[in-house]
Amino acid sequence: MTERLDGPQAPGGDLPAAGAPSGRPDTPVADPAPDRGGHRLGPSPKLAILFLLPALLLLGAWVIYPIVYSIFRSLYDSTGDHFVGLDNYASIFTDSSTLTTIRNNVIWVVVAPLIVTVLGLIFAVLTERIRWATAFKLILFMPMAVSLLAAGVIFRLVYEQDPDKGVANAVITVVHDTFSSSQGYPGARPRENDQAPAAVQGGAVVTKQPAQAGQPVLIPLVGLKPDLLKDASPAKAAPGDGRGDGLSGTVWLDVVRGGGGTLNQIDPQEKGLAGITVEALSGGAVKATTETATDGTFHFSALPAGSYVVRLPQSNFTAPFNGVTWLGPALITPAIIGAYIWVWAGFAMVLIAAGLSAIPRDALEAARIDGATEWQVFRRITVPLLAPVLLVVFVTMVINVLKVFDLVFIIAPGSVQPQANVIALEMWRVSFGGGGNQGMGSALAIFLLLLVLPFMIFNIRRFRRDER
């Protein structure tokens, strides 16, 4: 059984990973490795030169000469007149802005290829179970045809801060508001003097004295613009509770427009604060929770006897949730990686699905009949057999991620570009985008080349092995 499973090689398994410039599908290609035995009757080698000449000329002048030139150029300063040795390289590793770009590239390399490969694997395995697999694959694959610039514009729209514009925040605020009904009175607070009946404790507003039975609790707040409450109902005093087993009171804005009014007393022009969460605490524990009515009154009925303080928890005073700041300095790199995954997951899925279709069905079937669970089949048979394809996808993604440029350039707003910066972008910025330092630019380009060098060797080794 084991032998047979290892027999047919998954397509893609013997492919070198071809990392191409950004935007390009870095397609691994299998080598057919033909039998090239004794050669007879061939054309003269001179003819080969004629066939190869245009290609070699272009490759020599546009690719190989620049590598040599860049090595020398990177040893000179920005004007190109003064030899500075390895100073440009040293400053890559000392300058704090280039260190940020290196840190970002590390994040990219660690996170993006892994997620893309794992998602590709999951989608490839799951699409085998559905009838509309072709449609699904086309949908996921489609972003690969789209320019990274267009993908960048698409995700700038997705990540718009305003939940009325950006679909990401629109979805998140809807979900958030379903689970939390905070009205939000940011800035509201009690007066900070001895007469004020309540004070701030750890973000919440708590009454200073325990409530007296039958006596309404007054919680006057300030710090809100009266304009905000133009349409709110006037505050009312809570009716005293005759039976004495309840607890009631009023939360209101103790400010009269244009001045006047009595402090800590409900004046007729003053507005009640509706929808505030109110908690009754006894011995530090919450015994009951209620909400204020439109006129600011609240009422706890049937509280067990005891001494209570009233607390308005912090949630009342936090700003209404307005979505996530995707394009701020903190989340910018994860946000761009999200867009990158959107672009590349389909590529991984298609390659892995092709590898999957080469796995002999009866091997999986036999394992299932032997009582293996789906997870065991996946873990013990599918994944090991797919390992070569997974490696090719992963390596291709690493090469691609090292050169990531367009998405960062387009998605990161100018003000956060220093925080989102990556090596390929910094290289462009330093040499063409206003930096004017081609010595440094060349050093960064060579640095980038050194980073992909291991994969160059990986490709060559793979090819030579397959050719044998």
Next chain:
Amino acid sequence: MTTLAEPRHAEAIKRGVFGRVVDRLGGGAIQVFLVLVAVFWLVPTLGLLVVSLRGETENNSSGWWTLFTKPAQITFENYSNLLASGFSSSFWNTVLITVPATVLVIGIAAMAAYAFAWIEFPGRDAVFLVVIALLVVPIQIALIPIAKLYGFFGIFGSIPGVVLFHVAFGLPFAIFLLRNFFVGIPRELLEAARMDGAPEWRIFATVVFPLAKPAIASLGIFQFLWVWNDLLVALVFADTSNQPMTKALQSQMRQFGTNVDILAPGAFLSLIIPLVLFFAFQRYFVQGLLAGSVK
């Protein structure tokens, strides 16, 4: 297999019934999950399309998804404004860059690939290994030196300069793909033609090239998409009068937010042709990815 427990038939059968129930339920969950994923992948592009079809005031006051409840918002004004503003010239620049860059790569790479596959010459394997090595070279390495070179020859900023850059950096992949296809062509076909005394260029043109159509189609679509979608090369080597759509749109990014009525239709126009090509030729696209199957 060896790691799994021994077969126990009674259990296997029991699991058969139970397993089928689980599969049903699991199958439903998989359907739902994949539908959600598909929606997740479609929504961003759909958003771009809808935004491009709404007026500026609508886009500033409400989300694009409100279009589905108020379809009357649809307008083509953004597109007509965009085309009137001279965006069409950058569209033609994109075409003028992409078509020659694709045709040249196919022609030049096919010749080289033919030599690598079917003409024996000393050092062939070593030279081909160099081509493979060049597959991963980042284009950043060439930006500064080629800019200098173009300045020297006076083609900096011109369309031919951009085209040649794309051709050169498209070649390693193109040669690699085509050479691997060519070596798979049956030797007898070529030898028969050589026996007949056909000159090598005619064998190339009449035997190999027609046989290689699927590989050339794969290569063509890759190269076309790569060049059409390129931003970096255009950013450095194309001046404003020769800039393709990507560069024209990039220059609008700085004011993002105030000019969605330009960016959204522009981005959509730039992606519609690649998308149509992709759907028309997706078979070759996938084949190109899996070139191993074209043995």
